[in-house]
Amino acid sequence: MSSINNPYYPIRAKIEKIITETPTIKTFVVRPETPITFKTGQFVELTVPGAGEAPFTPSSSPSISETMEITIMAVGCATKRLHAMVEGDEVGVRGPYGTAYAVDELKGREVLIVGGGVGLAPLRSLLLTLFAEIEQYKKIILRYGARTPEDIVYKYHIDEWQKKEKVDYVLTVDKGNESWKGNVGLVTKLLDALRLDLKNSKAVVCGPPIMMKFTTLKLLEIGYTPADIYLSMEKNMSCGLGKCGHCRLGTYYVCEDGPVMRYDMIKDFRGVWE
Amino acid sequence: MHFVTQPDYPQLWERLSEECRLLHPVCSGDDYSMSPVDKKTDFESLIFNAYRAIEPAKMFLFPVKEVVCGEEEGEQPASKENQKKTVIIGVKACDLRSIKVLDHVFLSGVCEDPFYKAFREATVFVSSDCSGYKDVCFCTWVGLNPFPEEGFDVNISPISGGYLFETATDKGQELIGKVKKFLAEPTQAQLDQREANRKKTIEGLNKQMREQGFTPGLDHERVIRDNFDSEIWEREAERCVECGACNFTCPSCHCFFFSDDKQKVWTREKNWDSCQYKRYARVAGGGNARQMLAERLRHRYICKFNFYKDILDVYACTGCGRCVEACIGGIDIRKVANELNK
Ligand SMILES: Cc1cc2nc3c(=O)[nH]c(=O)nc-3n(C[C@H](O)[C@H](O)[C@H](O)COP(=O)(O)OP(=O)(O)OC[C@H]3O[C@@H](n4cnc5c(N)ncnc54)[C@H](O)[C@@H]3O)c2cc1C
Ligand code: SF4
Ligand code: SF4
Ligand code: FES
Numbered sequence: 001m002s003s004i005n006n007p008y009y010p011i012r013a014k015i016e017k018i019i020t021e022t023p024t025i026k027t028f029v030v031r032p033e034t035p036i037t038f039k040t041g042q043f044v045e046l047t048v049p050g051a052g053e054a055p056f057t058p059s060s061s062p063s064i065s066e067t068m069e070i071t072i073m074a075v076g077c078a079t080k081r082l083h084a085m086v087e088g089d090e091v092g093v094r095g096p097y098g099t100a101y102a103v104d105e106l107k108g109r110e111v112l113i114v115g116g117g118v119g120l121a122p123l124r125s126l127l128l129t130l131f132a133e134i135e136q137y138k139k140i141i142l143r144y145g146a147r148t149p150e151d152i153v154y155k156y157h158i159d160e161w162q163k164k165e166k167v168d169y170v171l172t173v174d175k176g177n178e179s180w181k182g183n184v185g186l187v188t189k190l191l192d193a194l195r196l197d198l199k200n201s202k203a204v205v206c207g208p209p210i211m212m213k214f215t216t217l218k219l220l221e222i223g224y225t226p227a228d229i230y231l232s233m234e235k236n237m238s239c240g241l242g243k244c245g246h247c248r249l250g251t252y253y254v255c256e257d258g259p260v261m262r263y264d265m266i267k268d269f270r271g272v273w274e
Numbered sequence: 275m276h277f278v279t280q281p282d283y284p285q286l287w288e289r290l291s292e293e294c295r296l297l298h299p300v301c302s303g304d305d306y307s308m309s310p311v312d313k314k315t316d317f318e319s320l321i322f323n324a325y326r327a328i329e330p331a332k333m334f335l336f337p338v339k340e341v342v343c344g345e346e347e348g349e350q351p352a353s354k355e356n357q358k359k360t361v362i363i364g365v366k367a368c369d370l371r372s373i374k375v376l377d378h379v380f381l382s383g384v385c386e387d388p389f390y391k392a393f394r395e396a397t398v399f400v401s402s403d404c405s406g407y408k409d410v411c412f413c414t415w416v417g418l419n420p421f422p423e424e425g426f427d428v429n430i431s432p433i434s435g436g437y438l439f440e441t442a443t444d445k446g447q448e449l450i451g452k453v454k455k456f457l458a459e460p461t462q463a464q465l466d467q468r469e470a471n472r473k474k475t476i477e478g479l480n481k482q483m484r485e486q487g488f489t490p491g492l493d494h495e496r497v498i499r500d501n502f503d504s505e506i507w508e509r510e511a512e513r514c515v516e517c518g519a520c521n522f523t524c525p526s527c528h529c530f531f532f533s534d535d536k537q538k539v540w541t542r543e544k545n546w547d548s549c550q551y552k553r554y555a556r557v558a559g560g561g562n563a564r565q566m567l568a569e570r571l572r573h574r575y576i577c578k579f580n581f582y583k584d585i586l587d588v589y590a591c592t593g594c595g596r597c598v599e600a601c602i603g604g605i606d607i608r609k610v611a612n613e614l615n616k
Contacts, residue, residue: 007385008342008532008542049539053532075558092540097384209561235563236555238531242383244547244553245529248577249563251584256384270502274563 007241008045009130010092011036016067018087021153022146025118026083027059027071032093039100040129041122041232041260043241046070046241047092051081055237057122058260061129068093071121071153099239099260101126101204101230109200114215116187116207120144120153122232123206127161134166141194142169145187145211149173149180150247187211188218198223202205212272216263226264233258233266276450276457277464284317286456291315293452294398297334299323299364306364307335319347322432324366324406326594326615330525331369332376334362335393336546336548338522342389342532343542358396361449363430365401368413368592370425372525373399375582375590379528389544398445401426403472407479410595412608415488418427418593420475431468438468488608492615494589498579501614510610511568513603520574520597520605526582526590529554549573575610 006192017029038044043057060069074083082091103126111130123142130140142161152171158194161169165169172183172190183190187207203224205215212231219229235247235254242256250269252258266272287296291312298320299306306323309554341610380390403421404411413420422429427446438460441447450457455523480490535541547554547615550570555563564570582590591607598606 005388006342007388008544010343017390047534047540048535050534052534073558079558208559234557234561236557238547241385243387243528244531244549245549245577246531248581251581271563271569274561274565 003136008094008239010045010053010094013068013091013093015085015087015091018085018219021071021155022151024075024151024199025071025073026121026155027069027153028082028091029060029067029069030091030093031067034260036068036093036096037065038062038068038096040103040125042096042098043122043240043255043259044068044070044093044095045237046078046082046099047094048078048082048085049090049151051078051093053092053094053238054078055097055255057125057232059121061125061132063129071118071124073118095240098255098258101129101260103129106130106202106204107136108138109202110141110197111137112141112194112196112201112203112219113143114187114191114203114205114207114219115142115144116211116215117146117206118150118153119211119232121206123204124154124157126204131135131167134164138167138197138200140167141196142167143187143190144169144171145174145190145207146171147174149177149182172229186214188214191215191218191222194222196222202228202230204230209234227262229263231261231263231266233261275460275465276439276441277436277460278439278458282456283437284320286365286453287311287320288315288317289453289456290449291317293359295358295360297360297362299327302328308362308364314525322402322405322430322437325404325408325411326366326368327364328596330523330594330596331362331365331373331399332528333523334360334532335373335390335397336376336380336528339543339545340389341541342539342544352532359398360393360396361398361400362502363400363402363417365399365426366404366594367418367420367422368411368594369525370399370401370422371418371426371588371592372590372594374588375526376480376528378586381597398427399425399451400428400430400446400449402430403432403468404475404479405432405471407475407482408595408599409482409486410598411479411593412483412488412595413593414476414479415483415490415608416589416591416593419472420479421472431471433464433467433471437467438464474498486608488612492611494579494591494611495583497611497615498575504614506610507568508566509574510605511566511571513605514550514553514567514571514601515603516548516550516567517602518550519602521548521550522546523596523600525592525594525596526578530591549577571605575607578607 013030013032019027024089057070176184238244240255247254298311300309306327380387401422428441429440530549531547577593
């Protein structure tokens with residue numbers, strides 16, 4: 001029986017290339033045996049043989065289905081094992097699952113994208129999607145915060161993205177070093193100075209829970225309505241298919257009704273940020 | 275509706291056991307335990323179970339652990355043995371309600387669970403009215419009657435001298451069609467007796483509950499929803515030892531997790547999980563949606579009385595009382611609801 005009728009069975013995928021982003025984050029370019037098409041923002045369950053499965057959001061453009069890039073921070077059992085793997089090794093992929101970024105809702109608007117840490121991974125997939133038809137958007141404002149200059153992901157994109165027409169990319173680090181000339185401070189601090197056409201803007205946020213919480217509060221303070229804010233929620237997940245129960249949030253399953261959720265959907269639930 | 279005489283009842287099952295796998299309750303102390311009955315069984319000794327069995331019906335559709343991916347090309351959903359038609363006899367209204375919940379989880383949504391589906395399709399539910407109740411039963415408190423009203427293929431009602439068999443589905447019709455020679459047309463008096471028996475069980479159970487302090491008409495949904503911040507959660511959680519018995523014994527609890535074999539790489543097992551375990555909601559970086567035991571306890575009640583009410587318009591708590599019996603800390607879901615309502 002193949003993965004077609006067994007939703008729990010992963011497609012084998014060869015690790016084609018590994019890019020070291022930071023001391024704890026690597027991007028894995030994988031080539032699934034059968035191409036996997038996904039929409040930007042959706043996630044996959046990645047099997048690390050012998051270590052288990054974990055959910056990740058592809059960081060590559062959804063226009064490419066032969067290969068998929070996944071940017072992963074080593075934090076525990078499966079991710080550390082994955083970081084020890086080499087090009088040519090085999091992993092498994094199930095998916096895609098969950099909701100995508102509502103790209104159509106962003107068209108014609110000023111899009112504010114706020115990322116924290118490895119949270120820039122799903123946002124890169126979104127950015128690549130927006131860049132592909134940049135004429136559709138009024139402006140793309142990207143604000144990104146990392147812990148230290150070393151922890152910044154996609155350093156090789158910084159110049160390229162900052163030079164892009166209609167794109168305004170500013171970074172900050174929590175803690176600088178001797179050679180760092182850029183901003184120091186939390187990413188929320190960068191939001192104060194923004195001059196936005198609020199009535200015509202949507203915000204997309206992805207990062208650690210604490211960063212998402214304070215960014216959301218800041219965005220509300222600036223004047224965004226809850227319905228203008230898209231969040232990538234992170235909950236413990238096992239099945240990815242709305243069956244195992246783990247990812248429940250209020251009346252939703254984050255694996256099915258998320259991971260991309262509009263803040264107005266969830267704002268009244270207790271324990272949203274935990 | 276058909277009538278089957280008392281002496282014919284065991285013969286009917288003996289005849290069906292030639293073709294299907296049968297599970298029938300057998301006495302186990304004051305309880306009933308679901309057991310396979312086959313050629314070796316003394317059919318004359320089969321007794322009608324007055325109330326639900328120890329085992330929740332989910333066990334036969336959603337095993338404690340199940341291999342869902344094998345080393346080769348994935349795994350067949352359910353082995354040949356399991357796909358053999360299985361007739362589960364003596365399932366009560368409470369467990370049928372739980373199957374409604376499980377069907378929703380495993381057969382709707384983004385995809386079906388092919389493993390559950392295979393078991394489900396091969397299962398025939400022959401339910402029965404309760405002619406008694408346990409001291410922990412409270413189905414009538416959570417919107418059910420102690421006799422099946424939906425979700426069965428065949429339902430049995432005990433009356434004097436025998437049983438009434440009611441078929442509700444093609445599956446049930448087909449099963450009963452094999453034993454036509456045991457079926458007689460029921461009299462109006464027999465039908466009336468069924469109604470009278472049912473009424474008697476409801477009244478008896480309600481009386482027992484009233485004496486226990488559980489007054490009919492409690493709005494569980496509101497009580498749980500309005501008391502999110504009650505300190506009762508913490509007080510109750512003090513006695514919880516996080517064993518997960520409430521979840522495992524509950525007919526409607528369906529959470530599971532995958533565990534991948536460390537040696538036999540690509541082999542994946544689906545295992546029952548418990549929302550009372552701390553790791554259940556843990557995420558990378560040490561975050562946890564329900565760090566505290568009291569939050570996890572509350573989560574279970576919210577799941578039963580709010581979540582499923584919202585999405586399926588039923589309580590996922592069926593009133594079977596199994597968790598009341600199972601909890602070594604003595605946490606009693608009825609008393610918790612009562613306390614919260616004070
Ligand atoms: C929708 C979604 C998208 C994600 N995208 C990315 C991404 O692009 N890049 C990235 O680096 N990280 C991402 N994460 C986080 C990533 O899933 C965790 O870092 C990973 O699960 C940690 O696994 P581990 O075995 O190494 O950690 P451990 O701490 O050893 O194990 C944690 C245990 O909890 C279970 N678990 C289930 N869900 C989670 C979870 N969300 N976080 C942590 N543990 C979990 C694991 O199966 C494991 O058994 C995402 C999470 C979600 C929910
Ligand atoms: S919560 Fe307790 S009483 Fe309710 S269905 Fe589950 S085991 Fe039965
Ligand atoms: S809970 Fe109700 S239906 Fe279930 S065994 Fe008890 S009396 Fe019967
Ligand atoms: S991950 Fe299993 S229900 Fe969402």
